[in-house]
Amino acid sequence: MSSVAEFQQSLSRSDTESTVTTPETFASTLADIVDRPAIGVALPFESVDLDDAPVTLNPTPAQLREAKTGVTAARLGVASLGTVAIQSRAAGDELVSLHPETHVVVVRERDLRPDLEAAFDWLDDRFDDGEQSFVLATGASATGDMGALVEGVHGPEDVHVLVLADDE
Amino acid sequence: MSKPDELDADAIRELLRSEGDGIKENTRHFNEERYDRIEEVGADTHERYRSEARRIKQDAIERLPELVERTKAAVEDNGGTVYVADDAADARRYVRDVVNEDDAESVVKSKSMTTEEIELNESLEASGVDVWETDLGEFVVQVAEEGPSHIVGPSLHRTREDVTALFEREFDTDEPLDTAEKLTTFARDYLGERIEAADVGITGANFVLADSGSIALVTNEGNARKCASVPDTHVAVAGLEKIIPSVGDLHPFAELISRAATGQHIPQYLSILTPPVDTPPVDFDAPEDPSFGGSDADRDFHLVLVDNGRREMRADDDLRETLYCIRCGACANSCANFQSVGGHAFGGETYTGGIATGWEAGIEGLDTAAEFNDLCTGCSRCVNACPVKIDIPWINTVVRDRINRGKDPGFEDLLVDGLVPDDETAGTPLRKRFFGNFETAAKLGSATAPLSNAVASAAPIRSAMESLLGIDARRDLPTFERTTLRDWASDRDAAATNPRRRVALYPDVYTNHVQTSRGKAAIRVLEALGCEVVVPDVGGSGRAPLSQGMIETAERKAASVGETLGRYADRGYDVVVVEPSDLAMFDREYERLVEEDVHRTLSDNSFELFEYVYGLLENGADESVLTAGDGDGVAYHSHCQQRTLDLEPYTEAVLDRLGYDVLTSDVECCGMAGSFGYKTEFYELSMDVGETLAEQFADAADERAVVASGTSCLEQLDSLLAPVPRHPVELVDPEA
Numbered sequence: 001m002s003s004v005a006e007f008q009q010s011l012s013r014s015d016t017e018s019t020v021t022t023p024e025t026f027a028s029t030l031a032d033i034v035d036r037p038a039i040g041v042a043l044p045f046e047s048v049d050l051d052d053a054p055v056t057l058n059p060t061p062a063q064l065r066e067a068k069t070g071v072t073a074a075r076l077g078v079a080s081l082g083t084v085a086i087q088s089r090a091a092g093d094e095l096v097s098l099h100p101e102t103h104v105v106v107v108r109e110r111d112l113r114p115d116l117e118a119a120f121d122w123l124d125d126r127f128d129d130g131e132q133s134f135v136l137a138t139g140a141s142a143t144g145d146m147g148a149l150v151e152g153v154h155g156p157e158d159v160h161v162l163v164l165a166d167d168e
Numbered sequence: 169m170s171k172p173d174e175l176d177a178d179a180i181r182e183l184l185r186s187e188g189d190g191i192k193e194n195t196r197h198f199n200e201e202r203y204d205r206i207e208e209v210g211a212d213t214h215e216r217y218r219s220e221a222r223r224i225k226q227d228a229i230e231r232l233p234e235l236v237e238r239t240k241a242a243v244e245d246n247g248g249t250v251y252v253a254d255d256a257a258d259a260r261r262y263v264r265d266v267v268n269e270d271d272a273e274s275v276v277k278s279k280s281m282t283t284e285e286i287e288l289n290e291s292l293e294a295s296g297v298d299v300w301e302t303d304l305g306e307f308v309v310q311v312a313e314e315g316p317s318h319i320v321g322p323s324l325h326r327t328r329e330d331v332t333a334l335f336e337r338e339f340d341t342d343e344p345l346d347t348a349e350k351l352t353t354f355a356r357d358y359l360g361e362r363i364e365a366a367d368v369g370i371t372g373a374n375f376v377l378a379d380s381g382s383i384a385l386v387t388n389e390g391n392a393r394k395c396a397s398v399p400d401t402h403v404a405v406a407g408l409e410k411i412i413p414s415v416g417d418l419h420p421f422a423e424l425i426s427r428a429a430t431g432q433h434i435p436q437y438l439s440i441l442t443p444p445v446d447t448p449p450v451d452f453d454a455p456e457d458p459s460f461g462g463s464d465a466d467r468d469f470h471l472v473l474v475d476n477g478r479r480e481m482r483a484d485d486d487l488r489e490t491l492y493c494i495r496c497g498a499c500a501n502s503c504a505n506f507q508s509v510g511g512h513a514f515g516g517e518t519y520t521g522g523i524a525t526g527w528e529a530g531i532e533g534l535d536t537a538a539e540f541n542d543l544c545t546g547c548s549r550c551v552n553a554c555p556v557k558i559d560i561p562w563i564n565t566v567v568r569d570r571i572n573r574g575k576d577p578g579f580e581d582l583l584v585d586g587l588v589p590d591d592e593t594a595g596t597p598l599r600k601r602f603f604g605n606f607e608t609a610a611k612l613g614s615a616t617a618p619l620s621n622a623v624a625s626a627a628p629i630r631s632a633m634e635s636l637l638g639i640d641a642r643r644d645l646p647t648f649e650r651t652t653l654r655d656w657a658s659d660r661d662a663a664a665t666n667p668r669r670r671v672a673l674y675p676d677v678y679t680n681h682v683q684t685s686r687g688k689a690a691i692r693v694l695e696a697l698g699c700e701v702v703v704p705d706v707g708g709s710g711r712a713p714l715s716q717g718m719i720e721t722a723e724r725k726a727a728s729v730g731e732t733l734g735r736y737a738d739r740g741y742d743v744v745v746v747e748p749s750d751l752a753m754f755d756r757e758y759e760r761l762v763e764e765d766v767h768r769t770l771s772d773n774s775f776e777l778f779e780y781v782y783g784l785l786e787n788g789a790d791e792s793v794l795t796a797g798d799g800d801g802v803a804y805h806s807h808c809q810q811r812t813l814d815l816e817p818y819t820e821a822v823l824d825r826l827g828y829d830v831l832t833s834d835v836e837c838c839g840m841a842g843s844f845g846y847k848t849e850f851y852e853l854s855m856d857v858g859e860t861l862a863e864q865f866a867d868a869a870d871e872r873a874v875v876a877s878g879t880s881c882l883e884q885l886d887s888l889l890a891p892v893p894r895h896p897v898e899l900v901d902p903e904a
Binding site for chain 2: 058059060061062064065081083088089090092093094095098116117120123124127132133134135136137138139140141142143144145146147148149150152153154155156
């Protein structure tokens, strides 16, 4: 099984939707997925950006509160778990990925790692580079404290992962 | 309800009634999920992570002073502040100062047992600051004004209906909050407003990384992420023991913590933050300004490392392991008593479950640990559940021993000197000494049977036993046999010539004096399979005194048994043990009670009865000499300590091989646990735990023979089910 297929299978196990896209189809795929109003954080990738996307960058607190969708990049995906690594950047990835009901997260195929062990090897390297704050997020926010499992607590109720396929 | 003042029969009955349903459902769910996820990841892989995690913790605690200094240097280099607080008051004062200097009016918190331990909320509220718990479970107990009943799920004792009633009463809501979804939405919105308005966010830290000055936070709801990012001031409060060297060391813990806690392969959110983080704070007072309100405030970060007894625990050879604890709650979820009664009984000021004894003894002192320590029966089901391999039963035993020694000697000691020939200091409670010296009573009981049985059963005697010894009159007492197993065996002619193996059958106190029938069956089975069987003249293993926290007495007995059985082992005898709790002594506890070589000899050469029979059959012994099942149904309850040693499958395999149709229980413990179920204040809890086992066998008991490996389990099943249960060896006995 390819790592993309395994990643998608793991995502579906944690009730997370996913779509594979390419740089060419990215903008239209994203526009279809995003529920508006939407906010976002500039993607740290070369092949795609949010310039023409229906999302507001650098949102106000009111926009953060009202947004239905938040779009961010993930620096890493873990194929065996469906986990993504969101970096705590000054542009506000942590906030945009956390407050809106839906989090749309863009991860490049090349950034997939097979398992958590490989993810920690990657983290170890990032720490050496001085990048030292990440959230490993898996599925929607959830609680069992109210007597049954409920998704959508302080964080998103839905997560949609866009996997950006590598060029052939 | 909250923690009762005294854990007597009334308090336990009330907790069983008011909190038992919620705690049972929730802990068993976590427990089952844990087993499932570990099976998915693979037992060997899981074991590798456990070993690795333990090694890291052991090393980190060893090097703690150095790691504290490295943490300080790294956090300060990042622009934060580290404060090492000597005790709870010191920690409270520091956090209060930070909050006051920030002119903060309100604080939002994510779940932190360490802030519970230092009673931070009360202190902040007393200085006029609003404090809001944002973890929904913690919010529930905050609203209910009660203490957490579980390390991971503070409100685990409450059912959905309880929470609905609580919220509708406290918040006077217009809409009914009659589903988990509605409750969650209400709490999220209510707390969302508080998070937006908060001046300071307080979190705990599941791990602190010394090299980078980072903290790791494990959450599912996302509230810790908000508490650490929305306000511009972040205070993280953590025990000193949370420090590990670096991010690479976090990997095994990331694998283990949620599998052990809630049966998730990974939490929804594992935040690894190196504050002050780059994430901009959100200024909700400037709602229309771009870039999250455009706050130009520098982020302020304080890491408060709490000692509060931990450095003394580190210096204590028996309590030190407690510091390896990652607070997953697996010891609580895997504990049969905890599943019934929860942390408001099985817990101290802050901590709950098996490991709470270590934490409360170290942090609060022996008096607090003494309030609930007797709820640990030493069943050992938490031993394999613990992700860092802490020997939790041993910690409970050591603390029990210290509690015994701390008691003032009294009238009782004068009364019983001689009847209880133990090595304990005066002050050890009489009942503990009675159970700890049960061997003495058994010898006397057999020697004077049947008179002893008639006397012991007489109503006035039972009444006296209840008032003097706290032995519940509702329990049947063991019936002593006049002819002990050893006497019976010594009158037999050796059956085997040119034996296949030579066996020393260990005559545990019960098999020798009370349940001699299972011992006789064991001897007949082993002889039929071609073994020479001798029954050595050897005393109790020390299990009974150990379970009462009488370590010196247990050591003396262990030394004697080790010497006697060691001689048999040296002469080529295999030691076969009928009673699983005694085999577990030889295998596990003797490591701490006898010399290393004595332990190794006994551990290597002793076998559980069916483990041994299985080995004989695998090596060519003729199974046709045993009584076959021909499809007969068997309901089998293995023994807790037997299962911890992974010895349950042998009984199943042998019975299966002989044609029995075996149904095995999957409860953690029968609830009897040696003397536990006899004790007046615990009788109802013991029966409540047993009820789960009885339910599993209720339908089967009519058409299946009920069998159990352990003495206590047999007694418990006897009191719960109509047919008289037997040891499985009695089924396959050639004379059956």
